[in-house]
Amino acid sequence: MRAPFRPLLLTAALAALVSLVPAAELDKGKLGAIRPRMERFVKDKQIAGAVTVVGTSKGTSSLEAVGGLKVGAAKALPADALFRIASMTKPITAAGILVLVDEGKLAVTDLVEKHLPEFKGQLLVAERTPDKLVLKKPSRPITLRDLLTHTSGLSSYPPGLADLYAKRNYTLAESAVAVSQRPLEFEPGTRWSYSNSGIDVLGRVIEVASGQSYETFLAKRLFEPLAMKDTTFRLTKGKRKRLAGLYGSSGGKLVAAPDALIGAPATVRHPIPAGGLYSTAADQARFYRMLLNGGALDGRRVLSEASVKAMTSVQTGELACGFTPGLGFGYGVGVVRKPEGATAMLSPGTFGHGGAFGTQGWADPKRDLFVVLMIQRTGLPNADASEMRRELQRLAVEAIEP
Secondary structure (H helix, E strand, O other): OOOOOOOOOOOHHHHOOOOOOOOOOOOHHHHOOHHHHHHHHHHOOOOOEEEEEEEEOOEEEEEEEEEEOOOOOOOEOOOOOEEEOHHHHHHHHHHHHHHHHHOOOOOOOOEHHHHOHHHOOOOEEEEEOOOOEEEEOOOOOOEHHHHHHOOOOOOOOOHHHHHHHHHOOOOHHHHHHHHHOOOEOOOOOOOOOOOHHHHHHHHHHHHHHHOOOHHHHHHHHHHOOOOOOOOEOOOOHHHHOOEOOOEEEEOOEEEEOOOOOOOOOOOOOOOOOOOOOEEOHHHHHHHHHHHHOOOEEOOEEOOOHHHHHHHOOOOOOOOOEOOOOOEEEOOOOEEEOOOOHHHOOOOOOOEEEEOOOOOEEEEEOOOOEEEEEEOOEOOOOOHHHOHHHHHHHHHHHHHHOO
16 A cells, blocks of 8 residues: 655645655755746746646656736736646647547548648649749648648748637638648658648648547547646636736836737637647646656556657657757657757657747656646747746756756
């Protein structure tokens, strides 16, 4: 029988939010340095607040919430605060595709046109000048693998469509048709180029292959079995009360930023597979624990070990990828090939993804370690290379090393 334990770094209220299993590898004293370090970022007015999680495949070892839900408000930031996780949605969309791969309904080598016929005959930009656009047939059609790795050649939505994209008064099916009519920017598989439109197309593929709406499929096949009870595309009135404020910086002060229109208000017809989720630190911890456990959590399997291995391995060869040096890409996640810069303290093979507002989730399988950082900050020079991310990772790694 397992001996009872007392969480040494968490209050009873925080401990109730996550399943805590003692991880002998992590030094509790060193983990204690996380809170004051994050508090310094709040004091220096770099962020309004932060929720951090550090743990292993076995459980969560440190959960800290510092700062406030809103600048100038009396309410402290609760550990179950909701955050706009933006592109941290992408690994979850990729996991949805791999659920269907495990079921034999898809293969990553499938041509996109097999599931979405509107992509048949898609062309490639051969020459573009201010005066003319020359198109040609690409050497091969795009595949699901190309979409999962951002190597399809699909361009992201042009600035002129930003307002329409935010309003989303069309369906994912209609969105996929619109994307299919734009030419590819390069030959599939030859370059890496971050493509929100490509991930959105994967959301439509999920609908076609599963026979369910994209958001219903994720809820039933990922969020419910993983007990990610707060992860959602649409906030209820109660959940909105826990939504952290979004801030930029001006003159050394935090200033409220326009609420991002990348979520899914009730008026839109579809959520954004490339970046529309709201989530909590505890829920993201469960997702990364599942991946560290090879696709299962608390006795419930959502992905095969083979799919997790493929998802979290470099699938892009030597192509330059990501927004920090030394990265390759797997299926929906960045993978550290050569630790340097923001990943210098991590092991090769560490995988994860960030979001536009500074949120981060990364897992180091060689150390059996994960970190989750939840903040809401616009205007960072590079959200994937923020000082907040580097410091959390540094302290987590120091706590696991002798």
